Amino acid sequence: MCSGTNSTTLTLSDYVGTIQDWESSTSASGPWTSLSHTGSSLAVTDLTATTYYRAIVANGVCSSDYSSIATVTVSPSTVGGTVSGATTLCASDNTDYTLSLSGHTGDVIRWERSLTGSDQWITIDETSTTLTYSDLQETSWFRAIVQSGVCEEVASSSAQIQIDAESDGGQLSGSQEVCSGTNSTTLTLSDYVGTIQDWESSTSAFGPWTSLSHAGSSLAVTDLTATTYYRAIVANGVCSSDYSSIATVTVSPSTDAGVLTGAVAVCEGTNAGTVNLTGYVGNIVRWEYSLTGKQPWAPIHQQTAALDYNDLNATTWYRAVVQSGVCEQVISNSVKITVDPPTVAGVINGTSEVCTAINSGALTLNDYVGSILKWQQSEDETTWTDLSNTTSQLNFENLTTTTFYRVQVQSGTCELAHSEGFQVIVNPLPQVIFESAEVCEGTVTSFTNTTTVGASYAWDFGDGESSTLASPRHQYKEFGVYTVKLTATSASGCVDSLSKTVKVNPIPTARFSHEDVCFGNDVDFSDLSVVAEGSIASYSWDFGDGEGSTNSNVSHRYIEDGTYEVSLNITTKKGCADNIARTVRVFPLPETAFTFKEVCHGNATQFSNDSYITSGSLTYLWDFGDGETATVVNPAHTFEASGDYFVSLKATSAEGCVTSQQQQVAVYEQPQAQFTFESICHDQEAKFINTSIGEGLSYLWDLGDGLTSEEESPTHSYQSPGLYHVTLSVVNADGCESEQTQVIRVSPLPQVNFNMDDVCLGEKVSFVNNSSISTGSVDYEWNFGDGNLSNDINPQHEYTSDGEYAVTITGTSDQGCVSSVTKVVTVYPLPEPAYSVESVCDGTPSQFVDKSSINKGTIEEYLWDFGDQTNSILANPVKQYLNHGSYDVNLRLKSDKGCVASGSGTAVVHEFPVAKFSVVNVCDGFAVKPNNESFISEGLLTYSWDFGDGEESAAESPTHLYATDGDYEITLTARSAEGCTDVYSNVVQVYATPEVSAGQDTSISKGYSVQLHGSGGVDYSWYPLDGLNNSNIPNPIATPMETTSYEVTVSDQYGCQNSDTVLVMVNDDFKIVANNVFTPDGNGQNDAWVIENVEAFGDVNVRVYDRYGSLVFQEKAYDNDWAGTYGNDILPDGTYFYVITFSESDQKYQGALTIIRNN
Structure with missing residues (x-):
């Protein structure tokens, strides 16, 4: 079973007795573990390891017996593992490569390959943990299929073998012919396989080639000046790069039309000459000529550099048309062959008669051919004087004698000629003389004419009026200055004139101003007379009382009041006169008087008015001298204060005539007690200033603290602060009394004190104010001893320099009481960081030299921050930076007083250049072109190449041709602008030229074949292809129909080539x-x-x-x-x-x- 989730059932059969138990073990030899199970079958699940089972059976009293052992074999879960060896290969790479499986659990039952990496996996009959492959032509994915025992098959990870198609440089199109200079074309690369790595250019189809650092499929080529060859370098993936076909841009030199010389002037008729074109680039296409120097130009079908002409009858321009290759045709400068017509002197016309002295005229030369060389003049037509004039018109002026003129003319290179002489007759002018007198406005002006040589006259009086009389009279309507012009004309028509100014003086206007006055006052007469021009010379006044004056502005006092007739007569400096008369009135004055009785302060004073006037009525104004007034006839007035008052009475008539009288009135004084003082601080004396009012006073002071004084203005010291009531009593000689009471404040003094700590420069001193006052509030002023102040209670202050400072605090209470105290604070100096460090190249340690100082004390601690997260506590550390660059270095210093200062600077580690290049092995006879891959992130590098054969170069990307084949070590030294250098070496192989043989010459019958025998290479190429069964094998079958020389070009394993030929002679012997x-x-x-x-x-x-x-x-x-x-x-x-x-x-x-x- 497979480990993990699994199950099976074990069954016991053919046993005798009763099942006592089941046991299990992971080993067939035990130990065994009881399963506490007595059934005949046992369910087994989720085993993770191979397990052995047995049953224990006992029958009755018989001993128990073990059953046979059942084994449940458990395979571990399958793990597919990881395939390593993924890579990218070129399609032409036929090397054996191996993929390896690791990290798997189970056995490899097969390998699989897919062209997509996701489906269509093809079985490979291989069960080892490695898979060897070669000659792949398509990108493929490989994986292993693993199975552990009876567990499921599991696929490993897949490994991709990327197959890049062979590089193909493709075809380069766009070759063409262009003109040197401003030109452009585009080269396009097509049918290439891979990625364009670069383009190269060369001025030779055989190199050397220069990189253009361009990777596009098209290349814009502009402004070429020489024929240039281009090719592209293409590389596909990991495959070797390949060159494209070569495109050629043929450059024709820019057309230069050169310089055309030979411009000249010739005379019409018989003439000849040559124009020459020099310095031109290209070929002369044709010559052209024009009779205007503009279009149209007619062609001359001649291509030589010199063009002859003769017997020209008109001015002609010549030029050449030049063209270089495909460049535009360029037209040379044009040269002008000026054809001058025969000289014709022409005829003079113009002014033939003038008046003497001021005259002018113009002479014009007409009908001439050529250029005017000069004009000439003569008084006798024998001796001629040259005039600096070369125009066809001559202007003359101010002739005094009859004069002859002629012109000298020459047409280009033709002979010169003179025109006929032209006479200008000069007649005399009349002499104009006249006189006139200066008059006043309204008087007639008389003119006396004494002109000679005059026949007729014309007068212009300057006011729009005129006359033709010889000596006329004229009256001007207005005064002014007039310009009179007399023009006289002689019998021969000569005219002269004379202009003079005539003065007509204006009549003055007599005026004056005055005011009527009261008797006893002067009447001021102000002259207001005017004259439009000039000034008034004399005045004559008649005041109407038998008195007079000759001044312009006068004052006159009449001895009696009444009415008077006053007149004024005036005369200008030019004798012109005018007069005026006006009436003046003088009014009578009132008589003013009053009486009174003196009183004491508080009683009214009664005034009695005794004033009068001879005629008319009066009004009154009383001024009591205390700011009060009255207008009644007999007033009564109470003065507000005692003293002497000046009381005045003013009487005014109906015409405004005023008189007044003033008298002194006494009001006896009432004394007044009063005094001033200032509240004081407890440390001061009180000063009482007596300001009581009154004469002959005596004083008594009650000082409020049980003490008294009879001084006029006493001083007094109080024993304690507080408020005191002070009273002043005064009495005058008349027994009048007055008293005043005021309160004086005696304020307490503030108790000032403070403390602080010494600091380092740059730190703020914190001042702690410990001052107090018993009552009231206190304002503070701090003087920090450096010119700075503060009104804060507990100020902070930063000093700008180190040293000891006397600090004073002054406390001022709300009552102005002041006290102060002074203490000294010390400001310790900061150390002054300074150091030097020279710039180094990357890899060289930086030496830091401490140049720090301190004004007073010593520097106890150093802490360097090198700007790269490292530091040092040495005074002069040496630092090895790991990377180049500019580092912000900070030096932190600490003095013996604990004062700290930091300074920053820059440590420069210049980048170490990386010298590197790649080089492609070459065949003997081809230049090595190292590809300089050196770099530095900033700045420029200089280079030194050692090619290993005694030759060197300083070029950035040099080429080098070795004399013989072999292995050479090339060494490149790259140096930065800062002098940092790196050296890199690489070995290049110069492959020997392969030794090729095409075999022995042979002969065959026509139609028959012969095998060729090439040797010496890896790849073969036979040419021509005619009659060959395969041109790319060493021993092709040749069946030529005629005698043929075959050339074989072989390439060795390095791509080096050589060639040889073999002659196959074909006998036409009709062999069948x-x-x-x-x-x-x-x-x-x-x-x-x-x-x-x-x-x-x-x-x-x-x-x-x-x-x-x-x-x-x-x-x-x-x-x-x-x-x-x-x-x-x-x-x-x-x-x-x-x-x-x-x-x-x-x-x-x-x-x-x-x-x-x-x-």
């Missing part, structure tokens, strides 16, 4: 062999007459005769298909005779032929 018996009975064997090698000769003529000489068969180009018939009739068995001839040879075959049929 005719069979003499055939059996055309339709059984498929020997049913046709065969002539060996007859198919080699298309001109063969075959004839067959019977024994009577009759022709029974004839055929040209016989094809071994005659079945012994004559037309549609079957020939009887027997002997026949054949004759075989050739149209191109005298060779002849004849013999007997037997036909035998088996039916």
Whole structure:
């Protein structure tokens, strides 16, 4: 049974007696265990191990007896186990590989294979725990089927053998021809098997090749400047990589049209010359010319670099058209052959007569051909002076004498010529002179004309008016300055003019202002006269009382009141005058007087008004000198306080004329007791300030604590804090009394104290305030001794530097009482961490050099945190970092006072470069191309290669050609920018070229075969394929129809190739062999007459005769298909005779032929 859930029944038979018990044991030899069962059958279940059973039987008094032993064999549960050895292989890999089963329970009864890993498992007749396989062409899954005894079969885990198809580089398309420079094309890889690993390019179809680090199926190629070859590298899975076919991008150099020279100017008629093209790239396609330098251009079918021209009659431009390969045609610069027409000097036209001095004119040269070289002038047409003017127009000005002009002209390279002279006549100008006088507004201005050489006149008076009189008179409507212009014209039409300014002065406006006054006051006369231009020169005042003045602004006091007529006359500096008159009034003044009697404070004072005026009425205003007023005629007034008061009476007339009188009024004083003081603290004296009011006073103080004083302002010290009632009594010389009582407070002092602990710099000092006061509250001010203050009760303070500080606490009570105390706190200095560490390469220890210091005391402890979860307590530790990088290093210091400070820095461990490369073994004659796989995560590497044959290179990915085959150790040294280096070595094999042989030259008859004998390789390839039965075996059968040289190329086990040739000469000797018996009975064997090698000769003529000489068969180009018939009739068995001839040879075959049929 299988272990676990199981059951069976054991039955005892053929026994004599009574069953006493059953027993069981795991061993046939015991020990045995009682099962306490007396039945004839025993049910057994869920056994996990093989068990033995027996029954005990006793009959009567006879001794008991044991039954035979029954065995229940228990197999352990089947465990399928695990198959190891899963891998990936290339389809071409024919190596034997083994799968192994482990961890199973039971026996392997078979192995199975599946192409899906899930179904269709195929049985493999193998029962061992290993399975060997080879030459798999499809991905397969393998498993073992295990069975333990009678337990169920269980499958093991499956192992996948992944089979990758052989790599196929595929076909590369997109070859084309492009132009150097800006170009583009796309190469596409198709029909490849595997994954594209890279693309390579080379400027030679034979290498060396450069990686392009590209893995796409298409490659965009741009901006090539040289013909370039491309191939792709394809690898499928674990299979070796394969190269694609080569695509070629042929690059034509960019067309350069070069430089065309030879531009020149020639004269129309007889001329000749050459233009030359130099520095061009490509071929000259044609020349072109144009008569405008623009389209159209006409072709000249000439391809040489020099182009001749002659006898040109018009200006002509030439250019060349150049093209390089497939590049665009490029047009060169154009050169201009300027053809100049014959010189024509032309004719001068223009101004022929001018007036002298200020004049101008323009001369124009017309109908000329060529370029103006210069103008010339002369006063006698004999001596000519050059003028710097090369335009067709000459402007002249300010001529004073008659002058002749001519022009010098030249057309290009043709001879120069002069135009005819042109005369410009110069006439004299009139001399314009006139005078006029300056006038006031409204007066006529007279003009006196003394012009010479004048024939007619034109006056412009500057106000829109004019005249043609010789000496006119003109009145201006407004004052101002006018510009007068006189223009005179001579008989010859010459004109001159003269402009002058004429002044018309404005009339002034007389005005003044004043105010009517009360008698005794001055009347102020303010001049308001104005003049539009200029200034007033004189004034004349008449005040109407026989008095006057010549000032502009005056004051005048009249000796009597009344009404007066005042006039003002003014005159400007230019003599223009005006006047004005106005009325002035002077009012009479009132007479003011009053009387009174003096009283004591508290009684009313009675005032009597004695004022009057000569005419009109009066109003009154009393001012009592205490801020009070009244407007009644005779008032009574009570003063609020004693003292002397200045009382005034003001009388005002109806015209506002005012007079006043002031007198002193006395009100006797009533004394007033009063004093001031300030509440004090217990440690202070009270100061009482007597501010009582009154004269000749005496004093008595009650100080509230049982003591008195007669001082005017006493001081007093109280024995204890508290409130005290203080009274001041005063008396004056008249016996008047007054008293005042006030309360003074004597406040207690605060009792201040504090404590604190010394600290390290950077820590806060905590101050504990132990102050108190008996009554009231206290405000505190702390002075920390470093310029900082605080009003907190229990402040904390952090000092910015170490040292000893005197700290003072000042307590101020709510009554302003102050006390203070000072103590010293010590701030210990912090150690100042500092260190240096040099950058190292990965693998080199970092040396930390301590440079820490402390102002006072000593540094007792060091703790380094190296930034990689390691630390040290040494002062100058050495640290070996496990990885490269920048590490944040922290140094923690502790002083003898327990003060701690930390400082951070960076330790740099430069990455150690990894030098690595792979290299593919090569055949002799091929360059080794190591694939540089060195790397560093940051920065650049430099390289040094030692190829093991004395040659070296510093290239990143060099190539190297060894002189001989053999094994060479290549060593690569990679160096980082920081100087860290790594060295890696690898051995490359340069395989010897295989020694190939194609065998000895031989000869055969046409149509016959010969076996070739190739040797020296593993793989063979024969060429040409014509006549070979198999071109890929060492010894193919060759049946050439003509003499052929066969080349065999062999590859050894490393893929190295070599080739050799063998010559098979074919003799055209018409050799054939005719069979003499055939059996055309339709059984498929020997049913046709065969002539060996007859198919080699298309001109063969075959004839067959019977024994009577009759022709029974004839055929040209016989094809071994005659079945012994004559037309549609079957020939009887027997002997026949054949004759075989050739149209191109005298060779002849004849013999007997037997036909035998088996039916």
